[in-house]
Amino acid sequence: DTAVSQTPKYLVTQMGNDKSIKCEQNLGHDTMYWYKQDSKKFLKIMFSYNNKELIINETVPNRFSPKSPDKAHLNLHINSLELGDSAVYFCASSQDKNIQYFGAGTRLSVL
Amino acid sequence: AQSVTQLDSQVPVFEEAPVELRCNYSSSVSVYLFWYVQYPNQGLQLLLKYLSGSTLVKGINGFEAELNKSQTSFHLRKPSVHISDTAEYFCAVGGSGTYKYIFGTGTRLKVLA
Numbered sequence: 001d002t003a004v005s006q007t008p009k010y011l012v013t014q015m016g017n018d019k020s021i022k023c024e025q026n027l028g029h030d031t032m033y034w035y036k037q038d039s040k041k042f043l044k045i046m047f048s049y050n051n052k053e054l055i056i057n058e059t060v061p062n063r064f065s066p067k068s069p070d071k072a073h074l075n076l077h078i079n080s081l082e083l084g085d086s087a088v089y090f091c092a093s094s095q096d097k098n099i100q101y102f103g104a105g106t107r108l109s110v111l
Numbered sequence: 112a113q114s115v116t117q118l119d120s121q122v123p124v125f126e127e128a129p130v131e132l133r134c135n136y137s138s139s140v141s142v143y144l145f146w147y148v149q150y151p152n153q154g155l156q157l158l159l160k161y162l163s164g165s166t167l168v169k170g171i172n173g174f175e176a177e178l179n180k181s182q183t184s185f186h187l188r189k190p191s192v193h194i195s196d197t198a199e200y201f202c203a204v205g206g207s208g209t210y211k212y213i214f215g216t217g218t219r220l221k222v223l224a
Contacts, residue, residue, distance in 0.1 A: 004154075031210060041149075041199055043214040056211055090154060097210050098162075099145070104154040 003027050004103040006091050012109045013081055020077045021106045023091030031055075032074035033092040033100065034066060043090070049074055050096075078108075086110045113138040113204050117215035125223050126194055132187040132218045134176075134202035143205040144185045145212070146176055150198045158200070161185065172196070197222045 004025045013019055025032060033056070034046040048056035049068040063079045078085060091103040118133040136142065143162050147155040159170025166178040176187045185202060202215040 033210075041217045041219075043155075043201065043217075045211055048210050050210065092155075094210070097205065097207060099157060099160055100205075100212060101157070102147075102155040 002104075004091055004093055004101050006089075006103040006106050008106060009104065010107050010109075012111065014111055015081055015083060017081050018077070018079045019081060019108070020075055021089055021091075021108075023074045023076075023103060025072055025091075025093040025101075027093055027095075027101060029093040029095045029101075030071055031094045031096065032068065032071075033094075034074065034076050035090040035092065035102075037088040037090060037105070039087070047074075047076075081108075081110045083110050113142070113206070113209075113213045115202050115204050115213050115215040117202055117218050119218050120216065121219045121221065123221045123223055124192055127191045129190050130188065130192050130196075130220065132200050132202075132220065134185045134187065134215060136183050136185060136202070136204045138183075138204060138206065140206050140208055143207065144176075144178060145203040145205065146170065146174070146185075146187050147201045147203060148172075148198050149201065149217075155201065158187070192220070192222045194222050194224060196220060 031050045033048045037043045047066040052068045065077045068074045088105045090105045092100040094100045114137045116135045124130045146158040159168045161168050169175045199217045203212045205212045
């Protein structure tokens with residue numbers, strides 16, 4: 001069983017479209033995260049939820065909206081996609097402030 | 112504020128040679144330190160962690176790291192690398208008082224035959 005799973009693995013779409021990425025963890029953790037990894041491999045936190053409450057909200061365009069329906073799920077919706085949104089998006093989870101476990105990533109390509 | 116510097120963007124090394132990947136951090140509070148590995152087109156896998164206790168930390172795949180608090184460094188070492196160790200390695204700093212990890216910019220380890 002995959003501990004942190006993301007879907008889809010690859011996402012190719014046109015500029016201006018709206019898309020969602022889903023994340024699920026089966027580790028029983030209470031905290032989940034979204035990271036963005038750019039083309040230079042730089043990894044930066046975007047959002048974090050603890051028990052469905054938003055606790056980290058970095059400087060991210062408001063076209064990005066996370067949603068956590070329950071502790072095991074954290075989805076990322078992106079409106080009006082732009083070329084600069086092309087990146088690999090990683091989901092992660094942790095129990096409180098402990099070790100973060102990462103999913104395999106979603107490679108988003110905006111054409 | 113916390114920050115992490117990985118001093119080398121690329122490290123080429125021959126198979127069976129030793130390797131050290133350097134990481135320096137700054138933090139005003141007690142830290143947690145991590146090394147993650149990212150194989151091509153894959154997610155990040157935890158190699159090892161320092162939360163407290165012994166400053167010499169052993170991880171998976173024969174890697175170890177030593178925390179040097181006076182030099183604020185957490186360098187990763189392996190005595191003999193394999194071709195399969197070719198990957199991107201990330202150092203990260205967290206802390207008991209924060210959910211936020213700060214990642215370094217990564218070091219690409221290329222093991223040559």
